[in-house]
Amino acid sequence: MVDALDNLAVEAVGLTKVYGSGNTEVQALRGVDLSLSRGEVIALLGPSGAGKSTLLGIIGLVNQPTAGSITMGGQTVVAEGRFTVDVRSFRRKYMGFVFQKANLIPFLTAVENVQIAMEINDQPPRTARRRAMELLEYLGVSDRASHYPSMLSGGQQQRVAVARSLANRPNLILADEPTAALDSVRGRQVMELFRKVAHEQQTGVIVVTHDHRALDAFDRTLEMEDGRVRGEVLTSPAAKRSLTPQGPGGKGGPETSAGPP
Amino acid sequence: MNLSLKDIRHNFGRFALTAVGIGLLLMVVMGMSGIYRGLVEDATLMVDRIGAHLWVVQKDTRGPFAEVSRITANTEDRLRSLPGVASSNSFVSHTIQREHEGKSLRMTIQGLAWPQDRGAWLPLVAGRAIEQSHFEMVADQSVGLLLGQSMRLGKDTYTVVGITRNMISSGGDGMAFLTQSDSQAIQYDVSGEATRLEREARKGRVEDADLGRTRPDTLGRAAGLSSGIPVLGPPPVSAVLVRLSPGADLDQVIGAISSWPDVSVYSQQQQRELLLTGNVDRSRRQIGLFRTLLVVVSTIIMALILYTLTLDKIHDIAVLKLMGARNSVIFGLILQQAVLLGAIGYAIAYVVGLWVFPRFPRRVIVVEEDLYMLAGVVAGISILASALGIWRAMKVQPNEVLA
Ligand SMILES: Nc1ncnc2c1ncn2[C@@H]1O[C@H](COP(=O)(O)OP(=O)(O)OP(=O)(O)O)[C@@H](O)[C@H]1O
Numbered sequence A: 001m002v003d004a005l006d007n008l009a010v011e012a013v014g015l016t017k018v019y020g021s022g023n024t025e026v027q028a029l030r031g032v033d034l035s036l037s038r039g040e041v042i043a044l045l046g047p048s049g050a051g052k053s054t055l056l057g058i059i060g061l062v063n064q065p066t067a068g069s070i071t072m073g074g075q076t077v078v079a080e081g082r083f084t085v086d087v088r089s090f091r092r093k094y095m096g097f098v099f100q101k102a103n104l105i106p107f108l109t110a111v112e113n114v115q116i117a118m119e120i121n122d123q124p125p126r127t128a129r130r131r132a133m134e135l136l137e138y139l140g141v142s143d144r145a146s147h148y149p150s151m152l153s154g155g156q157q158q159r160v161a162v163a164r165s166l167a168n169r170p171n172l173i174l175a176d177e178p179t180a181a182l183d184s185v186r187g188r189q190v191m192e193l194f195r196k197v198a199h200e201q202q203t204g205v206i207v208v209t210h211d212h213r214a215l216d217a218f219d220r221t222l223e224m225e226d227g228r229v230r231g232e233v234l235t236s237p238a239a240k241r242s243l244t245p246q247g248p249g250g251k252g253g254p255e256t257s258a259g260p261p
Numbered sequence B: 001m002n003l004s005l006k007d008i009r010h011n012f013g014r015f016a017l018t019a020v021g022i023g024l025l026l027m028v029v030m031g032m033s034g035i036y037r038g039l040v041e042d043a044t045l046m047v048d049r050i051g052a053h054l055w056v057v058q059k060d061t062r063g064p065f066a067e068v069s070r071i072t073a074n075t076e077d078r079l080r081s082l083p084g085v086a087s088s089n090s091f092v093s094h095t096i097q098r099e100h101e102g103k104s105l106r107m108t109i110q111g112l113a114w115p116q117d118r119g120a121w122l123p124l125v126a127g128r129a130i131e132q133s134h135f136e137m138v139a140d141q142s143v144g145l146l147l148g149q150s151m152r153l154g155k156d157t158y159t160v161v162g163i164t165r166n167m168i169s170s171g172g173d174g175m176a177f178l179t180q181s182d183s184q185a186i187q188y189d190v191s192g193e194a195t196r197l198e199r200e201a202r203k204g205r206v207e208d209a210d211l212g213r214t215r216p217d218t219l220g221r222a223a224g225l226s227s228g229i230p231v232l233g234p235p236p237v238s239a240v241l242v243r244l245s246p247g248a249d250l251d252q253v254i255g256a257i258s259s260w261p262d263v264s265v266y267s268q269q270q271q272r273e274l275l276l277t278g279n280v281d282r283s284r285r286q287i288g289l290f291r292t293l294l295v296v297v298s299t300i301i302m303a304l305i306l307y308t309l310t311l312d313k314i315h316d317i318a319v320l321k322l323m324g325a326r327n328s329v330i331f332g333l334i335l336q337q338a339v340l341l342g343a344i345g346y347a348i349a350y351v352v353g354l355w356v357f358p359r360f361p362r363r364v365i366v367v368e369e370d371l372y373m374l375a376g377v378v379a380g381i382s383i384l385a386s387a388l389g390i391w392r393a394m395k396v397q398p399n400e401v402l403a
């Protein structure tokens, strides 16, 4: 489905989104172009109401744009503002989501919350369980594996949510203010983790953030305002390196380490 | 991973309470069907158990259960002479309410045609059938008398020699079986003083008339036993039960009896129907309607409970959708819980019912047919309620998580 040879994780062209109509009409996006390479981590900045979440929802195939098209791994997924693929199948196979709130399922334990993402993607329960434990370990919450979300701190919940987003080795991770519930050290860790995963697994990562201090963890920063991308800055010295093509075999390229993500 | 079981595990107390609630609700529905069945069964029990082929009653009346029927006692003998009739005996039955050891005791006294009928057909759970022509009785459990206990009825004392179960009259009272002469003695028991007054009154009337003065022997008779006066005769009976000999033609016998000017005749089936359309018709319909109402109310309550269960999880369902879960995962979560709750509720209803229903004052009869029907209704409700929940779950958009 997704062509591993295509170097672009996502390419969006001319995205517009209009909410409501008449008096209540809101132009949330006014023609956004965006392309994200595999292995690239970008930050989305901008004032409240700029359209960051809207853009993320559209790229995540959760909302349809009013107009525009999106290609992922060489395949057209949105054309002229319409989905052209089975979005749910696409989401479970190729995408991971993290939000400001962890949105864990309250009746599943931490490890089950990670495991369910893989089972939804047809992984056998046993394999899923093992990898879920490894991911929790990696994120430093394995001692809370059999706790329910209600017994976890906000930061612990968020780390479980991050583990869940990584579970299926997605091609694209979309994170909407994922570090808002974390202290700056943990926030930093999560950003570093995304960066590591991006580089090791050739995953594209888009993070909406307000935290200007963490910007050096990103390859690029996009500034949004009033439904448009106003500016683009290369922030990381590593950016150029990570942008160079990685050759075939996308996932688990030469840089893959023994560790989980 | 089974999401519905995980949810139940996590919210076990709540799930258990809900299951118990639904279970008790279903038990009430089950009980109401049982009460309905019990009523019908009790009403027709006598007709069925006595097993007479024909019921002969006073002309143009509907039989002893529906209204007052009086036919002369010799009808029994007249019937016996008909070809095809194997046996005929009077049906003697009346309900009494007496004080016994400080408690009020109600029972329907049923006369047995001694000596042919000693009550051997009665469903005895203790003791024996009647073995002597006087002063013994077989009483139903529900009357409240114990084996060997004695009770004074009229001028004599009767001993309980046998106990039956579930012998209830159409009015819902327990039955007691005595020989016919005993039961008539109780029915027509008059105190000594009343008999004396009655004789005095008769004597007075005869003395006032010419006849008394011209024929003194008439005066003597009037002052004597009432059975000695031909016009008073033995007390009339309410009905006569007829059994046919094997191979006899039912219609032919009915035809013959129908031509008699003083009686009407009903087959067992007709008598049964008369009972159901007469005495118990209104209570039967009342309970039937109430049962329907209960089913409707339970449907609504169960649907609401199951729908609320889904509503509580709507955010989690949105998260699952966002993660790309197939609809089958979400259907499973909702449907499995609904069906599980229905099944557990049903089991609770059944088990608790088994224990509770026998303690009811009147019979509650739970038959297989009703159990199947209720199971069908519960399955229907569970699926209907799930459909409602699924409809709601399909409407929720994954972007509700983004907000
Ligand atoms: N479902 C919706 N219906 C109508 N208008 C909406 C809807 N969602 C977003 N909007 C509007 O679209 C605009 C962009 O919203 P969006 O949530 O994308 O902003 P944002 O950049 O994520 O802001 P923040 O930093 O506060 O999260 C806002 O003006 C918002 O009011």
Ligand SMILES: [Mg+2]
Pocket: A052, A053, A054, A176
């Ligand atoms: Mg936002």
